[in-house]
Structures are given as C-alpha cells and as structure tokens.
Amino acid sequence: MHHDRKTICQLLCAGAALSIAGPASAAFIDDSKASVELRNFYMNRDFRQSGASQSKADEWAQGFIMKIESGYTDGPVGFGIDALGLLGVKLDSSPDRSGTGILQRDRETNRAQDDYGSAGLTAKARISNSTLHVGTLQPVVPVLMRNDSRLLPNTYRGAWLQSKEVDGLTLDLGKLDRINYRDSSDNEEMTVFNGGRRNITFGNKTTSDEFLFAGGKYQFSPELTGSYYYGGLDGIYDQHNVNLVHVLPIGDKQSFKTDLRYVRSTDDGGSNVDNNAFGALFTYRIGGHGFTGGYQKMSGDTGFAYVSGGDNALINLLQINDFGNQDEKSWQVRYDYDFAALGVPGLSLMTRYVTGDNVDRGAGLSEGKEWERDTDIAYVVQNGPLKNFGMKVRNATVRSNFGADLNETRLILSYTLALW
Numbered sequence: 001m002h003h004d005r006k007t008i009c010q011l012l013c014a015g016a017a018l019s020i021a022g023p024a025s026a027a028f029i030d031d032s033k034a035s036v037e038l039r040n041f042y043m044n045r046d047f048r049q050s051g052a053s054q055s056k057a058d059e060w061a062q063g064f065i066m067k068i069e070s071g072y073t074d075g076p077v078g079f080g081i082d083a084l085g086l087l088g089v090k091l092d093s094s095p096d097r098s099g100t101g102i103l104q105r106d107r108e109t110n111r112a113q114d115d116y117g118s119a120g121l122t123a124k125a126r127i128s129n130s131t132l133h134v135g136t137l138q139p140v141v142p143v144l145m146r147n148d149s150r151l152l153p154n155t156y157r158g159a160w161l162q163s164k165e166v167d168g169l170t171l172d173l174g175k176l177d178r179i180n181y182r183d184s185s186d187n188e189e190m191t192v193f194n195g196g197r198r199n200i201t202f203g204n205k206t207t208s209d210e211f212l213f214a215g216g217k218y219q220f221s222p223e224l225t226g227s228y229y230y231g232g233l234d235g236i237y238d239q240h241n242v243n244l245v246h247v248l249p250i251g252d253k254q255s256f257k258t259d260l261r262y263v264r265s266t267d268d269g270g271s272n273v274d275n276n277a278f279g280a281l282f283t284y285r286i287g288g289h290g291f292t293g294g295y296q297k298m299s300g301d302t303g304f305a306y307v308s309g310g311d312n313a314l315i316n317l318l319q320i321n322d323f324g325n326q327d328e329k330s331w332q333v334r335y336d337y338d339f340a341a342l343g344v345p346g347l348s349l350m351t352r353y354v355t356g357d358n359v360d361r362g363a364g365l366s367e368g369k370e371w372e373r374d375t376d377i378a379y380v381v382q383n384g385p386l387k388n389f390g391m392k393v394r395n396a397t398v399r400s401n402f403g404a405d406l407n408e409t410r411l412i413l414s415y416t417l418a419l420w
Contacts, residue, residue, distance in 0.1 A: 028080060031071025034419040039063040041151045041412050043100040048405035059100045059112065060092040063151040078126040084136055086152045087117035088183075101183050102151040118185045120155060130163040141172055142241040142263075143213050143231025145311035147182055149319075154182040154309050158211075168219040172229070176211040181309045191308050192236055192271070196403055197325040197359050197368055198303030202236070203270040210234035211307060215241070223247050237273040237305045239265045241313060257283040261315060265305045274301040277324065279315035281332070288341025292352070294332035302326055316354050319374045319396040320406060323356040328368070330356035346380040361402050370400035390414040 045057040066085040072078025090103055093112040098105055104116035120136025137156045138146040147154045158176030178187035189207035194200045215229030225245045232238040241263045248256045259281040267273045281294040296316045298304060304324030306312040316323040316330050323330035334352035339345070352374050359368025378392040394410040 026074070027071040027078075028073050029071065032069060032420070034068040035066070035416055036419060037063075037065040037067075037414060037416045039065065039151060039412065039414045041102050041410070043102055043150075043410045044408065045100060046407040048407060052404070054096070054099065056097050057099045058093075058097040059090075059102055061102045061151050062089045062091055063087065063102075064089075065152065072124075072126050076127065080124045080126075082122040082124060082133075082135075083119070084122070084138075084155065085117070085119045086155075087115065088151050089115045100150075104183050104185060116183075116185045117152075118155070118180055120157070120180075129165050130161065132159065132161045134159045137174075137176065139172075139174065139176075139213075141174075141213060141215065141231075142227060142229045142243060142261075142313040143215070143239055144174075144176070144211065144307060145313065147309060147311045149311075150182045152182055155180045156211075157187055169216060170218075171216040173214045174212070176213075177209045179307065179309050190233060192233065192273070192305050193308040196303065196321075197328075197361055198305075199326045199360065199362075200302045200305060201272045205235060205270055208234045208236050223249075232268060233307060234268065235270040236268055237265055237271055238268050239263060239305065243313070254286045255284075257281075257285070259283075259315065261313060263304070263313065265300075265302075271305075272302060273305045275304050275326075276300050277304050277314060281315045283334075288338040290334075290336035290338075292332065292334035292336070294334070294354075296323055296328075296330045296332070298324060298326060298328045300326075303328070316356075318352070318354060318372050319394060319410075320398050320408065321354075321356075321370065321372050323354060323370070325356070325368065326360040328356045328359045330354055346382045348376075348378050350374070350376040359402060366401075368400070368402040370398065370403060372396060372398045386415075388416055 040062050042060045047055060064087040068083040070080040072080045088103060090112050093103055095110045098110055098112045103112040105112050122133050122135035125132045137158055137160050138153060139156065139160055140146060156176045157178040158174060160174040163171040179190050180187050189209045190211055191207045192200055211233050213229060213231040215227065217225060217227035219225045223246055227243045229241045244260045246258045250256055261279040263277040265273050265275040276299045279296040281292060283290055283292040294315050296314060303326040304314060311317060312322060314322045314324055316332055332352060332354045337349045339347035355371040357367055357369045361368045374396045376392060376394050381387055381389045392412045396408045398406040
C-alpha cells in the first residue's frame with residue numbers, strides 16, 4: 001500500500017474544508033496557515049563492539065512534513081481543523097545496513113521500503129483561552145514527549161485539553177490510545193521502553209491503549225517556573241513529575257540557570273516498575289558562551305519508565321542514550337556557543353560529555369559503566385532567497401560495558417516553505 005497517496009488525499013480534503021468554510025467564519029480562513037518542511041536526512045551508525053550482528057546502519061532519505069492549520073469559527077465556541085501529512089522517501093539503503101530509524105522496514109526481509117507515510121486530522125475547539133484538540137497529536141509535556149530526532153516525528157492519537165485562563169498558569173489534561181512511531185505508518189498500542197539495563201518486567205500484557213496525563217506549569221515570577229504532571233500507562237505504570245526552573249540574571253549578558261527535576265514511577269498492576277529519577281542542571285551564560293554541569297541519579301528496583309517511541313524529561317537524554325538504567329548515576333558537562341556574538345547569527349555549536357556508572361547488570365556481575373560524547377554544529381541562513389534553510393551535523397560516540405559501542409554521524413538539511 002502506498003501511504004503517500006492516502007496522505008495527499010487527506011491533506012486535500014483538509015484544504016477543501018478550509019475553502020468552503022464560508023463568509024460567516026472569516027477568521028477560520030483568514031487565520032489559517034499551511035507549510036511544508038523539506039527534510040533531507042543522512043545517518044551513519046558504526047557498531048564497534050565485538051560480535052555485533054550488524055557492522056553499521058547507513059541510510060539516506062528525504063522527508064516531507066506538511067501542516068495545515070485553520071483559524072477558528074466566530075462565536076462563543078470557535079471550531080477549527082488541522083491536518084498533518086508525513087512522507088518519507090528512500091534515497092539509499094540496503095538490508096545489511098538498515099535500521100537507522102529514518103525509514104520503515106519490511107518486518108520479514110529487513111529491507112527499507114521505498115516510501116512510507118501517514119496523515120492525520122485534528123478537530124479543535126476554543127472557548128476563551130482554553131482549547132481542545134481531538135485526533136492526531138504531538139504533545140510536549142514532561143510525562144509524554146513526541147520524538148522528532150529522525151526523518152519524521154512520531155505522533156499520537158487522542159484528546160488534549162489545554163487551559164490558559166489564569167495569567168502565568170498552563171493546565172493540561174489528555175487521554176491517548178495510539179502511537180505512530182517515527183519510522184512507521186501504523187497506529188499501534190503503547191508500551192514502555194525497556195532497552196539497556198532497565199530491568200523492567202511485565203505481567204499478562206506488554207501494551208496498553210490508554211495513556212492519561214494531567215498537570216500544570218506556573219510562572220511564579222519572571223525568574224521562577226514550576227510544574228507538576230501525572231502520567232499513567234493503564235495497567236503498566238504511573239508517574240509523577242516535578243520540575244523547578246530558576247533563571248538568575250547576574251549582569252550584562254550573564255545569567256545562571258538552575259533546573260531541578262524529580263520523577264517517581266511505580267507499577268500499575270502489570271509490571272515491576274519502581275524508580276526514582278533525580279536530575280539537576282546548572283547553566284552559566286555569558287555573552288555567546290554557555291557552560292553547563294549536571295547530575296542524574298536513578299534508584300529503585302527498575303530503571304526509568306516512559307512510553308517507547310517518544311522522548312522523556314531526563315536531563316541526560318542525549319543523542320543516543322538517556323542514562324536511565326537501574327541504579328545508574330551520571331554526570332554531564334556541556335558547552336554551547338552562539339556565533340552571533342562574533343557577528344555570525346544563525347551559527348551555533350554544542351558539545352557535551354556524560355559518563356554513567358553504578359548500573360545494576362544482574363547478580364554476580366560488576367557494575368555497568370558507559371559514556372557518550374556529542375557535538376552539534378548548526379547553521380540557519382538568515383536572509384536572502386534561502387532564508388531559514390538549515391544545516392546541522394550531529395556526531396556522537398558511545399562506549400559501554402553492557403551495551404553497544406557506537407560511532408554515529410547525522411547530516412540534516414531542512415527548509416520550511418510557507419504555502420499561505
């Protein structure tokens with residue numbers, strides 16, 4: 001089945017809905033917008049550990065991300081509709097080097113498909129400063145985050161109510177029943193990521209069709225923001241997430257940021273999830289420089305739990321690892337530079353190093369240790385005919401005594417074109 005035809009058809013239907021809204025709903029049309037992002041993605045992952053079943057994963061693909069967002073109809077309750085179309089096209093791959101996560105694979109042959117895609121519609125309603133979205137969703141809340149680190153982002157299906165009626169306060173309430181992975185065209189039930197040495201075990205079921213989340217973020221002052229969120233994958237785990245962020249201005253173009261996070265995860269009858277995750281990040285900025293240090297600690301009977309296929313809120317979530325294994329302790333050092341300080345706006349550098357130890361590898365085995373080093377160099381064209389054209393090179397090195405040893409490079413070219 002060619003999912004790109006379905007994608008185009010659903011987007012055309014959404015466009016038609018915008019065109020026939022009628023004069024009584026002028027804002028529905030006038031406030032609408034549409035864009036398409038062209039994303040060219042090359043990824044090479046070199047496996048260095050002895051006995052690796054695959055020497056490397058090496059693929060190249062072109063992605064198209066089309067978004068259509070209507071305005072809202074007039075009246076006390078405004079209605080609208082959004083559409084999202086995702087299409088990935090293979091440029092280079094082979095069965096012996098597939099598996100980068102940027103292309104959908106045939107489950108029997110391991111061969112990357114020539115193309116894959118999906119389309120989603122989202123109905124929306126607005127009352128005052130509260131909005132309800134039902135359909136295809138891409139939430140970014142502490143207990144559930146979309147993943148957009150490959151060719152196409154992952155999406156979810158469900159309902160999400162967000163309220164901003166009180167100044168400085170954002171409240172969220174949602175229920176999801178399906179996930180569409182970043183390298184898939186199918187909506188599936190959700191499960192828990194259990195890679196590395198998380199040591200999570202399940203009961204009678206490993207997937208769930210219900211993820212509930214609720215919580216809020218409040219800006220106590222211009223410098224201090226706090227949040228609490230609950231998230232639960234029905235029958236598998238419950239989670240409580242607390243976050244405090246304080247930014248202290250300390251002079252001309254200087255600041256000191258403190259980011260504290262605590263997450264408590266427990267089982268919900270169908271697993272052994274039991275984890276406390278603590279993280280602290282401290283960042284000093286002066287001019288174009290940013291200096292960061294961080295510490296993350298896991299405790300409890302398992303590692304950190306989150307919905308597989310998405311991202312999580314751990315401070316040491318890096319390009320490849322998140323250092324969320326059972327009992328793991330990890331330290332981060334990071335340096336950022338914005339070349340606008342030297343008169344080159346749009347050019348930036350990030351490099352960081354995280355080392356982890358104390359991982360529970362099982363009875364009779366020594367502690368697990370791992371480290372990861374990342375470097376990103378990015379440039380976004382600031383003006384001219386190629387304005388907003390982005391180029392990014394991402395490089396990572398991972399070494400571990402219980403997981404894979406990796407050298408990885410990603411090259412990403414992106415350009416977003418506004419259609420109206």
